[in-house]
Amino acid sequence: MVDKNFRYGDAKTDTFGSDAMLQPSPVEKIPDGPTTPEIAYQMVKDETFAQTQPRLNLATFVTTYMDDYATKLMNEAININYIDETEYPRVAVINGKCINIVANLWNSPEQSKWKTGAVAIGSSEACMLGGIAAWIRWRERRQKEGKPFDKPNFVISTGYQIVWEKFAQLWQIEMRTVPLTLEKTTLDPEAAIKLCDENTICVVPIQGVTWTGLNDDVEALDAALDAYNAKTGYDIPIHVDAASGGFILPFLNPEKKWDFRLKWVLSISTSGHKFGLVYPGLGWVVWKDKQYLPDVMSFSVNYLGAEIRQVGLNFSRPAAQILGQYYQFIRLGFEGYKNVQYNSLSVCKYIHEQIATRAPFVNYSPDVPNPLFAWLMK
């Protein structure tokens, strides 16, 4: 069917009155010819319209609101490839500043001007990088000692997010899990230690368990590991998966030790796009010190004009999220983040309280350390 009005650029016909709107949207083959941008836009928009109201999505796990200036800044950076540090060196500097700020929120002891960390597309990539670093450090130590390094494992609770299953499958690292129960709602440090041996690359406590919103007790785990490492001569470290908690604890519970203040916590990951308050996808991973990021994880490329050292599974990515994160740090400051997190947690606690008064329901836990909780039918 010929859509004359649009073919000849005379847009007298309304988009919804055009012949093209009667054609089915392509499923298998690219259409033979072009259509106008108005129609293409409307077709894509309408196909997703009913479902793309993220502010109505209470289980999205990512940021659904940023102010107009943040949105403008991010839209303006949507076509900037972050990785091209030669062309956009200030973006790289801003990335470094974000890593510094995140590292300092987590009490990094690293003295250098630029802290050791990496931007990621989300917590998944950030967790992978933390896990891989632990694996390589373990492998290098075993190699040096002339010991076998073909059976690595890591320990985590059954409340793990799917990324840890991917980590285990893709890198062939055995995942040993400590069960969560209604009695033991978070990772039991002693049970975790029982699963450790000379092949354990790390233990992974979670701050803001995806399914329950609870925090594993990293301080108790650190103490238990310290005793175990002293007894066995092993060096089993901790990677904290702080996807949600990484941006809650520093603001609402700064006294609580779960971060680099603890001896065996060598790396931490979080989602900038969760309580970091930036649109998806953004994650951060930080190491306690440069020595804990194996050299083999930094890759060098020079085809973009200069030598670039890069840590990450991904390569090209938009600069928008990095600028959005930096904007939020400047815009909100510590106080502003604290206010937002406090309000989110207060709303969450109110709902938690109300749910408890409803006859069929019972809360999974009386604690609400993060703006996230689970309840069940009695």
Ligand SMILES: Cc1ncc(COP(=O)(O)O)c(C=O)c1O
């Ligand atoms: C504890 C935990 N780890 C990792 C992830 C993966 O995060 P992302 O979606 O940012 O990749 C999530 C996401 O919900 C999570 O809750």
